[in-house]
Amino acid sequence: MIPVTYYLILSAVLFLIGTTGVLIRRNAIIVLMGIELMLNGANLSFVAFAREFGMADGHIYVFLVITVAAAEVAIGLALVILLFRNRGTVNIDEVRSLRW
């Protein structure tokens, strides 16, 4: 059997890579994908703990997280399309003003 610690380390590494992606990329779509990667890292530790304790509740949390991720992506991509329509760019460095 694989110790649960291995899964937790892997999930932390995925979360770290997602954070780095959010911080270093300037394409708004890739930033959203970095957030997806972070959510996946969190999901992995939910499932690992569900297996560890023999309770399926962790699976329900993953289910709900995936629902929230779908809603977030729908709204986020709608905002990206709006941004592109109004500014002609999705580079978040160029979207600095707080007024439109």
Added chain:
Amino acid sequence: MELYFFLFFAFVAVASSVAMILQRNPIYCVLLLIMVMISIAGLYLMLDAQFVAIIQIVVYAGAIMVLFLFVIMLLNLSREEGGMFRIQKPTAVILAVLLFLPVAAMVMSYPGGGTAPPVEGSQAGFGEVEQIGTLLFTKYLLPVEIAAVLLLIAIVGAVVLTRKGTVATGE
């Protein structure tokens, strides 16, 4: 044998995600993220979470990533142009590693760390659709309803935001 599967999936997931955040072409980014999703689904299968593995592939790799692909193709994005301030990348990596350290310390101090998880077969049908469905419609009924309303809000929000002639579009 199981350890080899774990190492394989973990390697594919980490390598694909590192490649994803370094890749300049957004289309390749999406494809690499789908690789990450599929290897994580393999890890879910190893953790006896069949239902979660299936929705990981169907919803995440199948629906959410296709949405990303649609938007990238709709906006006709090509390579990202340069021009970020020079210390952004090293600063980001340092900050992320600083964030990682306390998490790693916490994982290492986990009391069950290093021991094997409980023996397989203590619960028949663990992680299968029947058990998940029973939980979803009894213990977690209210969260499921809230999630349904959240999805409805997301649908309406996306339509309102991207419709032409609204205040948000300025037309």
